[in-house]
Amino acid sequence: MEIQVRRQQRLVNLHDQENANVFKGKSNAILPIKRQGLSARGALGDLNTNAQAQRDIAIGKVAVATAEYEKKATLNRATIKSNYSHVRSKIDTGLAAAKPIIQPSSRPPLRREESTAGLAAKAIARTKAVLKETQQNKTNDENILKPRKQSQDSKKPSRLSAVKEDSKPVLKEPTESLGKLKLAETVNKDSQLEKEHPPLPSDVEDIDAGDNNSPLLMSCYIKDIYHYLTELELKYAIEPDHLRKQSVITGKMRATLIDWLVEVQRQFSLVLETFHLTVGIIDRYLQAVPNVQRNQLQLVGVTAMFLASKYEEIYAPEVGDFVYVTDNAYSKADVFQCERDIMAKLGFCLARPIPLSFLRRFVKAAHGTSKNHHLAKYFVDLSLVEYSMAHYRPSELAAAALCLSLYLLSRKTLEEVWTPTMTYYSEYTLEHLDPIIRKIAKIVVNVKNSKYKSVYNRYLDPKLAKVSALPELKEEALQELAKIPSTTYL
The missing domain is CATH 1.10.472.10 (Cyclin-like)
Known part of the structure; x- marks a missing residue:
């Protein structure tokens, strides 16, 4: 019995010595494939214990590195804070602080206006003193020269008095003079209007007398407006038989075109002003451009209404709508080209009255x-x-x-x-x-x-x-x- 116990004890000691040799790096030591009294789980447990020790070492190194980084960051933060305090002291006081770090105080920081108030006051006082001293020196120089100048020519006024008079001009009766000026302008304007618009005859009613309080009716300008419209209709007049220069277009073809445009205007729900302006554009163009071809007359008509709708309508139809009413006989490019041609021939002016x-x-x-x-x-x-x-x-x-x-x-x-x-x-x-x-x-x-x-x-x-x-x-x-x-x- 004792012999078996000693043998088992010797085997355990041998196993421990071999493991120690392996951990010390001795390659000649051989581990048994399967130890008596130990299982594979026990061997893995030993290995896991060794890995846990290595992991603890790595974590310790990371902790040390983190601590060093925090220490450096704290030092840098303190340096930056001190630098910021130094710059802020320059901004707040306007002077370069001698000390790099401003000691914090319980008093809240001053605003720029409060901190620079004393400096501004000192600067103003210094400027006033300099100006006062300069003025005194100038006065003394003038007083020295004044008797000599008066002795040479006593009748001429002194230069100093002239400067004072010029530096402080006095407006005599400003309110009355301006009032007289305004009254004179009004009188002149009224007399000019009376010359342009003589008083109405006794048998003619003044239809604008009750519109003085309505700014939308423009009773002050309405006569001038219609006088100007009369001049425009004479300037852009349509000649009698204005289609005589056309070799193809006749009066019946024109009537057919305008009759069709009435339907287009009704279909698009356009205002009557658009239709009247359209007819005026067509007649002016046919009068200015000779030899318009038959297949181009409808294009001229829809383009004229396209122009008039952009001139008169709030929401003008798109060019594609006018192409559609022509049953796609023309393209959008044709309408745009005709539009440029019409505007060029009319001098880019659509001001003829309707x-x-x-x-x-x-x-x-x-x-x-x-x-x-x-x-x-x-x-x-x-x-x-x-x-x-x-x-x-x-x-x-x-x-x-x-x-x-x-x-x-x-x-x-x-x-x-x-x-x-x-x-x-x-x-x-x-x-x-x-x-x-x-x-x-x-x-x-x-x-x-x-x-x-x-x-x-x-x-x-x-x-x-x-x-x-x-x-x-x-x-x-x-x-x-x-x-x-x-x-x-x-």
Whole structure:
């Protein structure tokens, strides 16, 4: 029994010695493949214990490195803080601090204004002292030179007194002088206006007398505005028979184009100003450019309405919409090219007045109703389609259309309708308008037999009081006016 115990003890000692040799790096030591009394798990446990020891060593090294880094960072942070304090002391005080570190105090830091108040006060005081000393020296020099200068010429004023007078100018009666100046300007302006606009005759009503308190009606400038519009319609006038230079385009082709544009305007819900301006652009272009081809006439028409819509509309249709109404006969590039050509030929000016602008003024002078206004617009639109009426000025068309509207709806004679007030504001006498009125009456009578009925159909709208279907347009009064023959260019 004792022999077995000793043998087992010797084997354990041998195993411990071999393990020690292995850990010391002795390569000649051989471990048994399987030890008696130990399992593989026990061997791995020993190895794991060794790895844990190595891991503890590595963690210790990392901890030491971290501590050193924290120490260096703390030192750097302290250095930066001291440097920042040094710079901040320079900013706050305006002086270079002698000490690199400012000792913190319980008092909050001063603002720039508070910290520099004393320095500013000292600087101001120093500047005042220098200026005072300079002024005293200058005064002493002048006092020394003054007697000598007076002795040479006692009549001449001293230079110092002249400087004082110039340095402190005195405005005599500033309020009164400015008031007189303003009053004089107002008097001159009023006298100039009286020369330009003489007082109204006794039989003429002042239709702008009640508009002085309304800035939108511009009663101070309204006469000048319409005088300027009259000058513009003379400047951009359409000649009689302005298509004589065209070898292909005729009056009937023009009427067909404008009648179709009435439908386009109605489809796009454009304002009436757009349609009137479109007709003016077309006539001006056809008058300026000879030999427009037949296949280009529709392109000119849609491009003119495209331009007019951009000029008058708030939300103008896109160019693709105008290409669509032509059934894609033209492309967008064609419209843009034609637009550039039209604007170049018209001198980039679309300022020619339209009949609707004058019609509003004349309806106000006649105290007309909305029905009178719609019927006059109907007559104007019919005249725009007719080629023989294209050469009349917009104001002439508006005056003649309103005169005929008042005549048909009031059961009065033309002489009673066209009062001196209407003659004054329209600047047309009844004798001047009589042939135009008769031409319009003839167009109205023949509209049912005409193939151009777009205007007639549009004014069947209840919003326009259905003026194209009024019974007054079928009475003998209009027939009598239409019997007088008129010269046409068709």
